[in-house]
Amino acid sequence: MPSSLRSCRNIDDLRKLAKRRLPSPIFHYIDGAAEDETTYRRNTASFADCDLVPNILEGAEKIDMSVEVMGCKLAMPLFCAPTALQRLFHPDGERAVGAAAEKFGTLFGVSSLATVSLAEIAETIRTPKMFQFYFHKDRGLNAQLLARAKAAQFDVLALTVDTIVGGNRERDFRTGFTTPPKLTPASLFSFATHPGWTLNFLKHGKFELSELKDYVPQGSDKPVSVQDYFTGMLDPTMTWRDAEDLRAQWDGAFCLKGVMSVEDARRAADMGADAVMVSNHGGRQLDGARAPFDQIAEIADAVGDRLDVILDGGIRRGSHVLKALAAGAKACSGGRLYLYALAAAGQPGIEHALGLLRDEVERDMRLMGVQKVGDLHPGMLRYRSR
Numbered sequence: 001m002p003s004s005l006r007s008c009r010n011i012d013d014l015r016k017l018a019k020r021r022l023p024s025p026i027f028h029y030i031d032g033a034a035e036d037e038t039t040y041r042r043n044t045a046s047f048a049d050c051d052l053v054p055n056i057l058e059g060a061e062k063i064d065m066s067v068e069v070m071g072c073k074l075a076m077p078l079f080c081a082p083t084a085l086q087r088l089f090h091p092d093g094e095r096a097v098g099a100a101a102e103k104f105g106t107l108f109g110v111s112s113l114a115t116v117s118l119a120e121i122a123e124t125i126r127t128p129k130m131f132q133f134y135f136h137k138d139r140g141l142n143a144q145l146l147a148r149a150k151a152a153q154f155d156v157l158a159l160t161v162d163t164i165v166g167g168n169r170e171r172d173f174r175t176g177f178t179t180p181p182k183l184t185p186a187s188l189f190s191f192a193t194h195p196g197w198t199l200n201f202l203k204h205g206k207f208e209l210s211e212l213k214d215y216v217p218q219g220s221d222k223p224v225s226v227q228d229y230f231t232g233m234l235d236p237t238m239t240w241r242d243a244e245d246l247r248a249q250w251d252g253a254f255c256l257k258g259v260m261s262v263e264d265a266r267r268a269a270d271m272g273a274d275a276v277m278v279s280n281h282g283g284r285q286l287d288g289a290r291a292p293f294d295q296i297a298e299i300a301d302a303v304g305d306r307l308d309v310i311l312d313g314g315i316r317r318g319s320h321v322l323k324a325l326a327a328g329a330k331a332c333s334g335g336r337l338y339l340y341a342l343a344a345a346g347q348p349g350i351e352h353a354l355g356l357l358r359d360e361v362e363r364d365m366r367l368m369g370v371q372k373v374g375d376l377h378p379g380m381l382r383y384r385s386r
Contacts, residue, residue, distance in 0.1 A: 005345045005352055011316045011337050014353055018089075018343035023197055024190035025175035026088055029226075030339045032171030033283035039291065040283025043314030046291040050323050051382045055369030063362050064372040069308050069331040070156045070253040070275045072128035075105030076358050077373050078321050080350075081277075081312055081333035082109030082132035082158065082257075084226065085179050087116070089343040091204035094121060096342060100350035102127035104358065109158070109333065112145060113179075113219065113229075117210040122152035130156040132257065134163065135242060137235045141215045146249060148211060157250045158277065159243055162258030164236040166227030167285035178223035180207045244271050257312065260295055262302045269306040275330075276303070279312035282335060293324060297378065300328025318360025322368060326376040 008014045019027050033040030067077045080101045087093030094116040101108035108127050110118065112134040121129065131149040136142050149157060171177075176184035181201075183191060191198055201207065208220035216233060218224040224232075235242075247254045256268045257277040268276050278296055280289040292313045300309045308331070311324040315334040324332050341353035370376055 002345065005349060008344070008352060010356060011340060011353060014340040014344050014349065017345070018340040021194070021197065022089065022343050023187065023194045025177040025181065025187050026197070027343070028171045028175050029177045030089065030336060030343065032169055033287070034167035034169055034285060035287035037283060037287065039280055039287050039289045042291045043280070043283055044316050046293040046314065047320045047323055049384045050293070051384065052319065052323065052368060053380050053382055054367055058369035060366045060369055060371045062371060063365050065358070065361055065365070067331050067373055069310065070255060072107055072155055074107055074128070074331065076361065077325060077331045078315065078357055078361070079107035079331060079333045080109055080338050081335045082111040082130060083335040083339055084111040084113030085115060086342065087207055088179065088181070089339055090346045091200045092346050095124070096347035097338060097350055098125035098127065100347050100354060103351060104354045112211060113209050115207065115210060118148045118152040118154070128155045130154065130158050130255070133157055133159045133246070135159065135235050135238045136233055138215060141212070144215070145211060146246070150251065154252065156253040156255055157246070158255040158257040159246055160257045161243070162279070162281050162285050163230050163234055164238055166230035167281070168287070169227050169284060172225055172227065178225050179219050180223055182223045240267065240271065247272055259299070260290060262298055265299045265303045269303045273307055275308035275310055277310045277312040277333065282313050293327070296324055296329050297327040304328050318357050318364050321357070321361050322364050322376060323381060325373055326378060326380045328378065
């Protein structure tokens with residue numbers, strides 16, 4: 001392991017290493033969010049408003065971190081949420097993330113805006129897999145995405161419900177970020193001063209959105225910002241009926257990603273969803289939205305006996321995972337926590353990040369006096385603002 005990676009003791013250290021290694025537009029795409037980024041900051045800060053209350057003398061020698069979520073048995077209660085454009089951050093992209101997730105026995109989420117094909121992922125990655133479905137205006141494209149996810153035998157289909165229009169990601173406007181990247185007066189210096197990234201990007205095959213390139217030039221042959229892609233390509237008329245129809249066409253576990261209200265969680269359960277991901281898209285869509293951790297308890301109380309409730313977003317520490325599980329989440333997921341690591345050092349970086357978080361979860365479970373995830377309960381939490 002490189003000494004620079006060995007010295008990273010937490011996710012924030014990996015973020016700093018990623019910032020050094022990436023051109024400014026690429027780093028700020030990972031790191032940025034919508035408008036004032038209030039929700040983005042709150043996603044993590046919300047955990048600090050809640051204290052853990054440990055038990056003592058419980059003899060927590062053997063620790064079982066495993067969970068079963070959406071029909072998948074995971075070795076740890078944290079998985080890699082689907083994220084787009086991964087080969088922008090490291091030439092191995094989804095190949096590295098999937099291999100690291102498999103090594104840690106956890107679920108690997110793959111975006112519709114992936115840069116490695118679902119077919120290749122199916123052939124090379126054996127860990128449980130989730131496909132994040134973006135509902136496009138082009139119904140033929142939607143049908144192909146569904147068919148390819150079925151052919152690749154993905155375990156879970158996650159319909160993203162919070163992107164019917166692109167969020168106002170002001171950092172991306174300032175840096176001129178597009179996919180694929182293009183040189184602008186604002187970005188030229190940053191790309192020139194990061195020759196390692198630039199050479200890797202140029203020599204590791206054409207960058208493209210593997211499942212979309214045959215249908216739309218945007219994102220593969222024609223540079224576009226993510227917010228413009230969402231606004232131009234995704235269907236703003238998507239309704240519950242569309243979600244129900246998609247559920248009826250999918251044979252495996254079905255999840256709605258982006259649920260934030262109790263009412264919507266109940267409706268997801270009524271339509272036969274197997275899970276909801278309580279998520280605000282990492283603060284990248286509606287700034288001012290509530291943090292997932294602030295919503296997780298009431299959603300879990302309302303529907304936790306009918307479907308799996310997953311906290312998505314803001315995770316930076318093992319203690320955050322324990323707080324979410326104690327509040328009622330079945331598991332947690334995150335994107336930036338491994339994207340920083342991917343950008344910092346590829347697959348070894350992701351393994352380092354997942355290892356740090358796994359070790360924190362295990363150590364903190366011992367300190368909490370619990371031997372298995374199911375031993376965590378709301379009585380172990382105290383909220384400062386309630």
